[in-house]
Amino acid sequence: xxxxxxxxxxxxxxxxxxxxxxxxxxxxxxxxxxxxxxxxxxxxxxxxxxxxxxxxxxxxxxxxxxxxxxxxxxxxxxxxxxxxxxxxxxxxxxxxxxxxxxxxxxxxxxxxxxxxxxxxxxxxxxxxxxxxxxxxxxxxxxxxxxxxxxxxxxxxxxxxxxxxxxxxxxxxxxxxxxxxxxxxxxxxxxxxxxxxxxxxxxxxxxxxxxxxxxxxxxxxxxxxxxxxxxxxxxxxxxxxxxxxxxxxxxxxxxxxxxxxxxxxxxxxxxxxxxxxxxxxxxxxxxxxxxxxxxxxxxxxxxxxxxxxxxxxxxxxxxxxxxxxxxxxxxxxxxxxxxxxxxxxxxxxxxxxxxxxxxxxxxxxxxxxxxxxxxxxxxxxxxxxxxxxxxxxxxxxxxxxxxxxxxxxxxxxxxxxxxxxxxxxxxxxxxxxxxxxxxxxxxxxxxxxxxxxxxxxxxxxxxxxxxxxxxxxxxxxxxxxxxxxxxxxxxxxxxxxxxxxxxxxxxxxxxxxxxxxxxxxxxxxxxxxxxxxxxxxxxxxxxxxxxxxxxxxxxxxxxxxxxxxxxxxxxxxxxxxxxxxxxxxxxxxxxxxxxxxxxxxxxxxxxxxxxxxxxxxxxxxxxxxxxxxxxxxxxxx
Amino acid sequence: xxxxxxxxxxxxxxxxxxxxxxxxxxxxxxxxxxxxxxxxxxxxxxxxxxxxxxxxxxxxxxxxxxxxxxxxxxxxxxxxxxxxxxxxxxxxxxxxxxxxxxxxxxxxxxxxxxxxxxxxxxxxxxxxxxxxxxxxxxxxxxxxxxxxxxxxxxxxxxxxxxxxxxxxxxxxxxxxxxxxxxxxxxxxxxxxxxxxxxxxxxxxx
Numbered sequence: 136x137x138x139x140x141x142x143x144x145x146x147x148x149x150x151x152x153x154x155x156x157x158x159x160x161x162x163x164x165x166x167x168x169x170x171x172x173x174x175x176x177x178x179x180x181x182x183x184x185x186x187x188x189x190x191x192x193x194x195x196x197x198x199x200x201x202x203x204x205x206x207x208x209x210x211x212x213x214x215x216x217x218x219x220x221x222x223x224x225x226x227x228x229x230x231x232x233x234x235x236x237x238x239x240x241x242x243x244x245x246x247x248x249x250x251x252x253x254x255x256x257x258x259x260x261x262x263x264x265x266x267x268x269x270x271x272x273x274x275x276x277x278x279x280x281x282x283x284x285x286x287x288x289x290x291x292x293x294x295x296x297x298x299x300x301x302x303x304x305x306x307x308x309x310x311x312x313x314x315x316x317x318x319x320x321x322x323x324x325x326x327x328x329x330x331x332x333x334x335x336x337x338x339x340x341x342x343x344x345x346x347x348x349x350x351x352x353x354x355x356x357x358x359x360x361x362x363x364x365x366x367x368x369x370x371x372x373x374x375x376x377x378x379x380x381x382x383x384x385x386x387x388x389x390x391x392x393x394x395x396x397x398x399x400x401x402x403x404x405x406x407x408x409x410x411x412x413x414x415x416x417x418x419x420x421x422x423x424x425x426x427x428x429x430x431x432x433x434x435x436x437x438x439x440x441x442x443x444x445x446x447x448x449x450x451x452x453x454x455x456x457x458x459x460x461x462x463x464x465x466x467x468x469x470x471x472x473x474x475x476x477x478x479x480x481x482x483x484x485x486x487x488x489x490x491x492x493x494x495x496x497x498x499x500x501x502x503x504x505x506x507x508x509x510x511x512x513x514x515x516x517x518x519x520x521x522x523x524x525x526x527x528x529x530x531x532x533x534x535x536x537x538x539x540x541x542x543x544x545x546x547x548x549x550x551x552x553x554x555x556x557x558x559x560x561x562x563x564x565x566x567x568x569x570x571x572x573x574x575x576x577x578x579x580x581x582x583x584x585x586x587x588x589x590x591x592x593x594x595x596x597x598x599x600x601x602x603x604x605x606x607x608x609x610x611x612x613x614x615x616x617x618x619x620x621x622x623x624x625x626x627x628x629x630x631x632x633x634x635x636x637x638x639x640x641x642x643x644x645x646x647x648x649x650x651x652x653x654x655x656x657x658x659x660x661x662x663x664x665x666x667x668x669x670x671x672x673x674x675x676x677x678x679x680x681x682x683x684x685x686x687x688x689x690x691x692x693x694x695x696x697x698x699x700x701x702x703x704x705x706x707x708x709x710x711x712x713x714x715x716x717x718x719x720x721x722x723x724x725x726x727x728x729x730x731x732x733x734x735x736x737x738x739x740x741x742x743x744x745x746x747x748x749x750x751x752x753x754x755x756x757x758x759x760x761x762x763x764x765x766x767x768x769x770x771x
Numbered sequence: 772x773x774x775x776x777x778x779x780x781x782x783x784x785x786x787x788x789x790x791x792x793x794x795x796x797x798x799x800x801x802x803x804x805x806x807x808x809x810x811x812x813x814x815x816x817x818x819x820x821x822x823x824x825x826x827x828x829x830x831x832x833x834x835x836x837x838x839x840x841x842x843x844x845x846x847x848x849x850x851x852x853x854x855x856x857x858x859x860x861x862x863x864x865x866x867x868x869x870x871x872x873x874x875x876x877x878x879x880x881x882x883x884x885x886x887x888x889x890x891x892x893x894x895x896x897x898x899x900x901x902x903x904x905x906x907x908x909x910x911x912x913x914x915x916x917x918x919x920x921x922x923x924x925x926x927x928x929x930x931x932x933x934x935x936x937x938x939x940x941x942x943x944x945x946x947x948x949x950x951x952x953x954x955x956x957x958x959x960x961x962x963x964x965x966x967x968x969x970x971x972x973x974x975x976x
Contacts, residue, residue: 691789692817 147184151177152426167270168524170426174433185434192431197489199424200265201383202417204293204394207268207286208401209410216402219287226284226470227291230484233462234260241454247508250306254503255512257299258495259455261488263520264289264394265425270524271483274531280472281479288466288484293395296490300390300497307501336390343389347382347396351403359409363587363602375416408590408602411583415609432489436517440510451515452522459485475535482530486523487516554615555579560605560635561626562593565651565672569623570598581614585626606635608642616643624650627672629657636664659714678703698738705734775806776952780833781880784812784840784851793882793927793935794841800939806950808833812850819853826858831871835949836916838907839880841927845896845903847879855910864914876949876956877911878919878965879904880942886926901963919956923964941966948973 151173159169177184185192239256243249267285268277276282355378362374379397386396404410441448460481467477495509495516557573559566562584570580582600584590593600603610605624616622622639624632632650639646649668652658661669678699685695709730716722781801785794802809808829816822830836840848847855862868881900889895890903900923901908911918922945924930924938945966948954958972959965965972 691787691814693786693813694789696817 144185147177148427148430151184151430156426164528165270165273165524166426167266167273167429168521170429171433171521171524174430175436175438176433177430178434178436180436180438181434193428193435193489193492196424196428196431198383198393199421199426199428200489201393201397202379202421203265203268203425205379205397205401206414206417206421208398208403209405209414211402212405213402219283219290222284222287222470223291226466227288227295229469230288230463230466231257231260231292231295233466234459237458237462238455241458247504251504251508254303254306254494254498255508257302258491258498259459259487259512259516261292261296261490261494262289262459262484263486263488263523264293265428265489266486266520266523267483269425269429270527274527276479276483279476279479281476281483284467284470284472284476284480285483290398292488292490293392293398296392296494297390297395299494303494303497303503304501306498306503340389340391343385343391343396344399347385347399348403351400355400355404356407356409359407359602360587360591363409363412366585368604371412372416375413376420379417408594408600411601411610411613412603414613415603415607418609428489432517432520436521437510437514440514441518444511447511448514448518451511452518455487455515455519456485456522456526478530478534479527482526482534483523485526486519488520491516554618555581556620557581557623558583558611558614558616558619558621559623559625561585561624562589562598562600563626565627566623566625567593569625574598581619583610583614606631606638608638611639611643616646619643619646622646622648624648627651627653629653629660633660633664636661636666640665655710655713656717658710659717662711662714674703674706701737702734705730705737775950777806777834777876777950778832779807779835779837779946779950780829781807781809781837781839781946782812782851782854783809784838784848784854786813786848786850788813791841793924793930793938794839796935797880797882797924797939797942798839800943801946804943804946804950807946812854813848816850819850821850821854821857823857823860826854827860827863827871830858830875833875835876835878837878837880837946840882842881842883842885842900842903847907859910859914870915873915874917875915876917876919877907879907879921880923881921882924882927884926884928887923890925899963917956919959920962920965922966938966941969944973945969 152170155173155176156166156169159172160166175181179185235253235256237256238259239249239252242252242255247255267289271277271282271285277286359371359374362370378400382396382400383393386393404413463481463484464477467480472480492513495504495513498504499506499509555578557578557580559570559580560583562570562582563586566582566584570582573580582593582598583603583605584593584600585602585604587602590600590602601614603614605611605614605626611622616639622643624635626632629652632652636648636650639648647668648666649670650661650666651670651672652661653672655671658669658671681702682692682695682699685698686692709727712730713723713726716726781798783794783798785791788795798809801807810829812821838847838851840851843849846852859865859872860869863871883890883900885896890898890900892898896903901920904921908918922942945954953974955972955974962968962972
């Protein structure tokens with residue numbers, strides 16, 4: 136069968152992940168370490184289920200990193216990115232500069248010529264975006280000072296890769312022409328910018344970036360609206376993937392990092408109504424590919440080499456981590472990160488990055504360094520990456536408790552997310568009134584709406600509305616269900632409401648649910664589901680009509696209001712009584728009838744018999760009875 | 772513009788007029804008079820959502836304010852109290868800059884089941900009607916208004932139809948005289964209730 140090989144590989148990767156990740160999580164090691172262990176287990180030095188193709192898998196799975204940056208971009212409002220420009224350029228620049236200088240010096244001490252040493256220094260100054268961000272967000276540390284700083288530095292590093300790739304050939308000690316030839320022979324994807332003069336390349340790069348920003352602002356949203364109109368979920372997923380893949384291709388064609396391009400697109404779309412839906416659609420792919428990436432890294436660690444020269448590798452890993460740690464601590468100190476946050480920041484970034492694999496092989500192609508230098512370093516980088524989750528655990532368990540509590544942390548309010556206390560699903564006539572009332576009173580609401588035309592309209596009206604189907608747990612999650620307090624289900628689909636209630640009760644039991652429903656039967660269903668706040672669509676409106684008709688017929692307005700209130704309470708009582716007997720048809724009907732009769736009796740006596748008023752307080756009929764008829768002159 | 776000496780605003784409050792015998796008739800004697808604005812609070816605000824601006828404008832346009840209501844627990848019905856709470860705003864009705872009501876006149880038109888003999892120091896209630904109205908009187912003073920003795924209909928529980936008509940006529944006569952400035956206020960203030968001897972306080976010009 137064709138493709139059997141592929142299925143076998145997929146089977147191996149997936150089972151390794153499914154077996155090792157839960158185990159790693161159980162022992163508190165985090166998923167990244169789980170994947171790495173899985174990779175080691177199936178790799179050439181484990182059960183040998185996969186061979187050297189691990190390297191190819193890495194290249195493919197790097198796409199997971201691209202998707203991760205797209206998702207990170209979606210979370211980052213452009214305004215926030217602008218505010219982070221200081222940390223990104225300052226901290227990132229300082230970290231890359233200082234680390235490059237430090238490692239270059241050490242490399243020269245070990246006898247490398249300046250050019251090679253510089254190549255090694257630059258390459259090793261990078262950290263692993265994938266491992267750091269995945270680990271930090273898994274530990275819920277992304278929003279801390281350390282997380283934000285680490286993110287800023289990583290973002291700078293991603294940008295720094297581009298000039299590094301450009302400098303590499305210049306460092307080559309052989310003729311540039313020869314280097315170029317090998318590069319072409321290597322068969323790397325050709326880019327559009329090749330053969331253009333420098334200014335032409337630069338122009339093209341700027342053009343593509345501008346295109347992504349303008350496209351994100353003006354083309355992508357109508358495109359998604361068009362796709363969303365089909366109401367085919369898989370088509371939206373396809374469109375989301377198309378977007379990410381398209382941008383990656385475009386970026387590669389002009390020689391830029393795809394991760395950077397998709398990150399940019401993410402930022403541009405961070406304010407769009409499709410943000411949450413995009414997150415939900417890309418998230419699983421990102422997760423799988425990133426997992427695959429970690430497995431591949433685990434599998435590609437050359438344990439044969441390490442075994443052969445344990446001392447050398449051990450020293451390299453130790454030096455790498457120590458040097459980076461020291462530089463990071465200094466950078467953190469300069470930028471006044473608080474003590475314990477600084478330690479976390481330094482530990483999280485003290486490893487080599489996945490770009491090192493690319494850069495080292497590029498450097499070897501360009502004859503900047505030799506294989507004998509590159510191979511042990513690649514091994515050291517891979518090991519340092521694998522050690523990161525472990526060092527973070529060491530930091531958490533042993534270092535923080537001892538040194539981390541010097542300063543009390545004053546956490547500022549999270550500015551990144553607009554996580555609101557109230558989520559409204561469905562923003563038609565019903566939900567919008569609820570939402571507007573809340574907004575008018577300063578309550579932040581997150582709105583989910585499944586009708587793309589309406590989303591567009593509401594956005595134009597200046598409301599923050601997100602496109603998406605609330606029955607998907609992922610979307611609710613992205614909308615902030617974990618931190619929200621109230622969920623309002625305001626759409627007109629009973630089945631869907633019940634399903635969501637089910638799901639929410641299971642995953643977000645802390646949410647108080649408010650639902651609308653059409654009639655009494657639906658109310659019964661929802662009460663049975665444990666929803667306490669159920670509102671019949673038409674109940675208040677019909678009562679209002681009743682009041683107005685009574686008034687028009689000559690009733691006193693206040694009297695009409697009072698009787699409507701009486702009616703309301705009576706009816707709500709009846710709902711609770713009838714709910715418990717509704718499966719017994721005869722009983723249900725007899726009690727219903729009795730209830731209706733009771734109510735009508737109550738109201739009619741109010742009208743006909745002055746002795747039986749509902750609101751006796753305003754009437755002195757009773758008082759007359761007790762205290763005074765005409766013949767009773769004596770008063771007490 | 773102003774064709775009468777005093778414009779009169781009757782703020783009427785009865786939560787169950789449909790069951791009323793006396794008030795439902797009394798109001799007919801005044802509600803359509805020229806120069807008189809009859810304002811039925813329970814009918815206008817069945818949900819108690821009082822339009823403060825509108826009410827204040829009404830007050831500005833009138834010179835004499837009448838609280839017409841049955842006596843509930845020796846005080847005004849709930850909506851009238853709510854009206855006072857909301858409409859008589861600080862810096863509008865009282866306070867340093869609260870001059871809007873300066874010089875206006877206020878009095879109550881009250882129906883009560885208790886006979887006049889009960890509203891005596893040696894009677895069942897131990898206080899006179901005007902004493903029970905102390906909070907209203909003081910509120911009027913705080914707002915710079917002149918408080919006049921109330922128009923009281925006693926013993927409504929067994930009042931006869933001719934008596935109701937007589938009270939109605941008196942009510943109308945008083946309102947018209949006030950409107951036209953024919954009431955001797957000095958004389959009026961000497962009475963416990965303004966309608967105890969109507970003829971003596973109305974000037975005939």
